[in-house]
Structures are given as structure tokens and as C-alpha cells.
Amino acid sequence: MEKNIIITGTSRGIGFELARLFSEAGQRVLALSRNSTPIEEAKLGNCHSFPFDITRQDDIDRAAAYVGEHWTRVDVLINNSGYLVNKPFIDLNEDDFKYSYNVNVTGVAMLTQKMLPFMAKECHVVNISSMGGIQGSLKFPGLAAYSSSKGAVLTLTELLAEEYKETGPAFNALALGAVQTEMLEEAFPGYEAPLSAREMAAYIKNFALTGHQFYNGKILQVSSSTP
Numbered sequence: 001m002e003k004n005i006i007i008t009g010t011s012r013g014i015g016f017e018l019a020r021l022f023s024e025a026g027q028r029v030l031a032l033s034r035n036s037t038p039i040e041e042a043k044l045g046n047c048h049s050f051p052f053d054i055t056r057q058d059d060i061d062r063a064a065a066y067v068g069e070h071w072t073r074v075d076v077l078i079n080n081s082g083y084l085v086n087k088p089f090i091d092l093n094e095d096d097f098k099y100s101y102n103v104n105v106t107g108v109a110m111l112t113q114k115m116l117p118f119m120a121k122e123c124h125v126v127n128i129s130s131m132g133g134i135q136g137s138l139k140f141p142g143l144a145a146y147s148s149s150k151g152a153v154l155t156l157t158e159l160l161a162e163e164y165k166e167t168g169p170a171f172n173a174l175a176l177g178a179v180q181t182e183m184l185e186e187a188f189p190g191y192e193a194p195l196s197a198r199e200m201a202a203y204i205k206n207f208a209l210t211g212h213q214f215y216n217g218k219i220l221q222v223s224s225s226t227p
Contacts, residue, residue: 003027003209004071006063006115008054009081011035013181014128016042017201018078023047025205028071032063033081054081054107055099064114074118076208077169079108079153080128084183086142097145104149109156121168124212126204127157129175131223137175150175154219161217170212174204177223195224 005022009015010031016038019031023044031039032052039049048066052059067074083103085096112125119125131137133150140147154173161171178193179200185191203222211220 003075004030004067004073005076005078005208006030006032006067006074007078007080008032008052008111009128010049011038013183013197014176014179014201014204015078015080017198018080018205019047019049020044021198021201021205030063030066030071032059054111055102057110060107060111060114063111064118067115067118072118073120073123074115075123077112077115077119077123077125078128078204078208079111079126080204081107082128082130082146082150082183084143084146086146088142089144092145100145100149101152104146105152105156108153112160116164116169119169122212123169124208125157125160125169125171126208126211127153127171127173128204129153129157129173129219131175131177131221134175134219134221137221157219158217165216170216172207172211172215172217173219174207175219175221175223176200177221 005027007015007018010019011033019029019039022029023046029047031047031049034053036049036051083100130150132143132147133154157171157173179195179197180193181197
């Protein structure tokens with residue numbers, strides 16, 4: 001059965017690969033990213049995109065208007081967009097923190113809020129977080145703004161699952177370990193991750209389509225390393 005899938009952060013990395021995998025599987029995709037060119041140039045079947053900034057309410061409203069006009073239903077929302085700033089804490093400024101939280105937390109909340117009227121009990125919201133947001137996990141200097149915001153979206157996931165447990169949709173979060181993406185290379189030049197963006201995207205795709213049958217309000221750690 002054809003599903004309607006919304007994915008944010010689709011210009012590169014995991015988000016781009018997710019859009020491609022869902023398209024190849026015959027699903028309908030709304031791919032949202034500030035830079036829509038990579039998706040448009042890929043000419044994916046059943047995939048629509050337009051420039052989208054998750055920190056702008058006008059863009060969020062535009063996405064909701066598209067759904068209302070063309071779909072009327074959202075089966076899966078994958079909040080994948082993310083912003084990472086890597087600076088010593090002493091060098092972080094207020095704007096660094098504000099933008100990190102606007103992209104990684106507030107934008108996720110506002111887009112989800114707009115899409116909820118289109119989502120039924122059997123639908124699924126998947127928030128992509130980071131192992132850096134897990135309490136007790138290994139932390140890295142320089143990621144105070146990023147990791148704390150990713151921790152906040154985990155708590156948001158749990159809260160929304162509780163608030164909507166009777167009506168749905170299901171809410172779950174995936175706390176990802178290192179994946180070989182452009183964002184990782186920018187933050188940690190030369191670091192080699194154990195998984196490619198496409199490999200992680202394949203896991204997330206399957207979880208997005210089936211995970212709500214088994215989980216709600218759960219934080220799943222998707223990492224092959226310890227701690």
C-alpha cells in the first residue's frame with residue numbers, strides 16, 4: 001500500500017538517501033530542505049520538494065498546505081533535519097544556541113504540530129536524534145549546543161507519545177551513533193564512521209514503516225559502539 005512520507009533535511013546525507021529509498025519503494029515523498037536542488041536533480045519518482053526552512057513558520061504552513069491539497073493524510077513524518085555547531089563552550093554565543101534549538105527542537109515541534117491533523121492512530125512520527133543526547137552516553141567537547149538540543153528532542157518525543165497515546169500517532173526517536181555524512185565530516189574532519197548514510201537510511205526507512213507497531217514513546221539507541 002502506498003504511503004505518504006514527509007522527510008526533512010533531504011539535501012544530503014541520511015535525509016537524501018531516505019527520500020531515494022522511499023521513492024524507489026514506490027511511496028509518495030515530500031522532501032523538505034533549504035536546498036531542494038539535489039532532490040530535484042535526482043528526479044525521483046513520486047517525490048515532491050521545494051525550498052524549506054524549518055525555522056520559518058511560513059515554510060511550515062506551506063508544507064501543511066501541500067499536504068491538504070495533494071494528500072490529505074501523512075502516514076510517516078521523519079524529522080531528520082539537524083544543525084551541528086562544533087565550538088568550545090567558551091566560544092559559543094547566544095545565536096549558536098538559539099539556532100541549534102530552533103532547528104533541532106522548536107522546528108521539529110512546530111512542523112509536527114502542523115502535520116498532526118493529517119495523522120491517524122496508525123501513523124508514525126520518527127524524530128532523528130543523536131547518541132550525544134542520551135544521558136550517560138559518551139560526550140564530545142565542542143558539542144554543547146548540538147547534543148543538549150538533541151537531548152531535548154528526546155524528551156519532547158516521550159511527552160508527545162504520552163499526550164497522544166489514545167488517538168495517535170505513535171512517536172519514537174532514534175538516537176544515532178556515527179554515520180559517514182557530510183555533517184560528520186564537517187564536525188570531525190577525517191573521522192571514519194562504521195556506517196554509510198544509505199545503510200543508516202535503510203534502517204530508518206524500515207523502522208518508520210513498522211516501528212509504531214512495537215514502540216511508542218521510546219528512545220532507541222542505534223549505535224554499534226559502546227558506551
